[in-house]
Amino acid sequence: MKKYLTILFFLAGCLVVVSSCRKYETVPVETVTKDYIWDTKDSNGVYASQYLFSIYSSLPDGANRIGRDFLDAGSDDAVTSQTSTAPVTLLATNGITIFNNPDDAWARSYAGIRQATNFLNNFSVVPLKNANEKRSWFGEARVLRAFFYWELVKRYGGVPIIGDSLKTLDDNIEIPRSSFETCVNYIVKECDRAKDSLRDDPVDDGNYGRFTKAGAMALKAHVLLYAASQLYNGGNVGDSLNGYASYDANRWKLAGDAAKAIMDQGVYSLQQEFLDIFIIQRSQEVIYGKTNTLGKPVETLNGPINYSTAPASGNTSPTQELVNAFGMNNGLEINDPGSGYDSTNPYLNRDPRLGYTVLYNGAQWLSTALQTFNGGVNRPGGATVQTQTGYYMRKFMGRFENTTNYEDHYHDWIYFRYAEVLLNYAEAMNEFAGPTADVFTAVESIRQRAGLNPYALDHSISKDSLRTIIRNERHKEFAFEEQRYWDIRRWKIAGKIYNSGLHGISITQTTTGLMYKVAPALNSAFDESKMYFYPIPYNEVVSNAKMRQNPGW
Numbered sequence: 001m002k003k004y005l006t007i008l009f010f011l012a013g014c015l016v017v018v019s020s021c022r023k024y025e026t027v028p029v030e031t032v033t034k035d036y037i038w039d040t041k042d043s044n045g046v047y048a049s050q051y052l053f054s055i056y057s058s059l060p061d062g063a064n065r066i067g068r069d070f071l072d073a074g075s076d077d078a079v080t081s082q083t084s085t086a087p088v089t090l091l092a093t094n095g096i097t098i099f100n101n102p103d104d105a106w107a108r109s110y111a112g113i114r115q116a117t118n119f120l121n122n123f124s125v126v127p128l129k130n131a132n133e134k135r136s137w138f139g140e141a142r143v144l145r146a147f148f149y150w151e152l153v154k155r156y157g158g159v160p161i162i163g164d165s166l167k168t169l170d171d172n173i174e175i176p177r178s179s180f181e182t183c184v185n186y187i188v189k190e191c192d193r194a195k196d197s198l199r200d201d202p203v204d205d206g207n208y209g210r211f212t213k214a215g216a217m218a219l220k221a222h223v224l225l226y227a228a229s230q231l232y233n234g235g236n237v238g239d240s241l242n243g244y245a246s247y248d249a250n251r252w253k254l255a256g257d258a259a260k261a262i263m264d265q266g267v268y269s270l271q272q273e274f275l276d277i278f279i280i281q282r283s284q285e286v287i288y289g290k291t292n293t294l295g296k297p298v299e300t301l302n303g304p305i306n307y308s309t310a311p312a313s314g315n316t317s318p319t320q321e322l323v324n325a326f327g328m329n330n331g332l333e334i335n336d337p338g339s340g341y342d343s344t345n346p347y348l349n350r351d352p353r354l355g356y357t358v359l360y361n362g363a364q365w366l367s368t369a370l371q372t373f374n375g376g377v378n379r380p381g382g383a384t385v386q387t388q389t390g391y392y393m394r395k396f397m398g399r400f401e402n403t404t405n406y407e408d409h410y411h412d413w414i415y416f417r418y419a420e421v422l423l424n425y426a427e428a429m430n431e432f433a434g435p436t437a438d439v440f441t442a443v444e445s446i447r448q449r450a451g452l453n454p455y456a457l458d459h460s461i462s463k464d465s466l467r468t469i470i471r472n473e474r475h476k477e478f479a480f481e482e483q484r485y486w487d488i489r490r491w492k493i494a495g496k497i498y499n500s501g502l503h504g505i506s507i508t509q510t511t512t513g514l515m516y517k518v519a520p521a522l523n524s525a526f527d528e529s530k531m532y533f534y535p536i537p538y539n540e541v542v543s544n545a546k547m548r549q550n551p552g553w
Contacts, residue, residue, distance in 0.1 A: 037051055044128070069082070074485060077318060077321075080317070105151050105155055154226060160176065238533070304365060317391060322358065330454070363394075422445060440466075
């Protein structure tokens with residue numbers, strides 16, 4: 001860490017300035033100093049605002065961010081379609097080391113923390129005319145800093161907490177890791193401090209894409225749910241750096257209460273059309289997401305191959321494990337004898353979310369029926385990058401079933417949405433108090449929006465049975481949203497998931513119809529002795545005598 005922080009502290013004196021309509025004739029733009037960023041005469045806060053926006057730009061994008069693949073292509077949701085070894089595959093095959101982690105967030109997150117701290121320490125001198133606006137900017141920087149700390153903690157466990165200090169090259173920067181509990185408490189406290197400074201929800205159009213009160217509350221609820229989960233709550237791998245020393249059921253209650261506080265606001269609700277959550281802005285369900293410009297990058301990277309009017313790379317191949325998670329539209333799982341599932345017509349009458357998440361053989365796309373049978377137009381075989389599982393990802397893409405090309409639309413990356421709040425609440429309170437009426441209501445609202453009929457559950461089921469249902473609802477609802485990857489870790493089921501291998505479907509055309517056969521897709525693996533936490537990067541360990549490595553690394 002010493003090496004990294006030394007570089008970072010030096011760079012902190014060199015403020016990056018983006019283009020602006022504001023002119024400074026006495027000092028060239030390339031030599032703008034901190035006195036111009038924190039301008040004591042600037043009642044509009046032009047440069048300070050740009051500095052704050054630069055912190056937002058440091059937030060990670062989700063779509064295809066791991067070497068052109070989704071992070072969830074390193075879970076049981078998908079495999080990469082790349083024909084050569086892809087970085088994301090390392091995450092699903094015990095392939096990462098202290099040198100080659102494709103999801104290493106250490107440097108990026110500490111850079112964001114440094115930026116946010118710099119803002120918090122210096123912005124007070126800017127005489128912004130609107131006092132409420134100034135207070136909100138402080139709150140935004142604070143919750144952004146908490147967000148970056150969480151990016152670190154969920155990967156590495158406890159990390160060094162820098163606080164409000166801005167170290168210089170002359171300071172001692174060999175800082176030890178704080179305990180997991182200390183880090184969680186710090187993040188939660190920062191969210192609480194930021195909450196009352198932030199804008200009320202829903203935010204106006206002019207400030208869309210900035211953290212609001214509910215955004216800070218959602219981060220808090222998210223963190224507390226993880227902290228209460230099996231990996232950290234007394235079942236940790238390691239010591240105090242990796243979780244709590246013993247189990248405490250009240251941690252589930254804290255997580256449930258944090259989610260309920262958002263529900264009680266009465267501001268957010270489930271978007272009626274599931275697809276609209278991801279392709280429009282101002283959805284009533286989105287609490288916070290990173291805004292992006294209009295475009296079609298998800299389609300061109302992940303859409304099915306061999307459409308001449310809409311060329312695409314087909315990067316992401318959903319697994320049979322993901323497809324099997326989607327039950328029938330009558331609310332029953334496919335292995336239930338009364339579900340009506342037909343193995344010779346496996347996609348008929350399925351949970352509607354399957355069709356919004358996965359493109360399968362026969363699905364309508366770009367005005368044709370998709371052909372992912374062996375030798376079909378969209379799975380021709382050979383060396384061409386194509387589906388490795390018989391499926392393509394459909395989620396996040398626009399309504400292109402009946403068009404012939406892709407058109408621009410929004411691809412905002414959603415960090416927190418109301419469906420997660422409901423399922424966070426349901427999971428936490430089921431673990432704390434069992435299957436109460438409120439827990440059933442939260443889960444059933446998700447199933448109702450999905451279009452299941454009937455959507456209601458049997459209210460006599462056990463806590464364990466409801467836990468299974470809640471986890472499956474999360475699997476279906478949040479596929480490719482960087483939830484599943486972390487869920488199977490915090491539930492401590494990653495070993496069972498990965499060590500069973502990942503599969504796809506092999507479809508053969510015969511004279512009597514199509515034959516479906518489950519086929520291996522990836523020999524995945526998970527070393528439970530070390531893979532629940534990422535290794536601290538090599539440079540941080542060798543340059544800081546106080547930096548302890550995670551277990552097994």
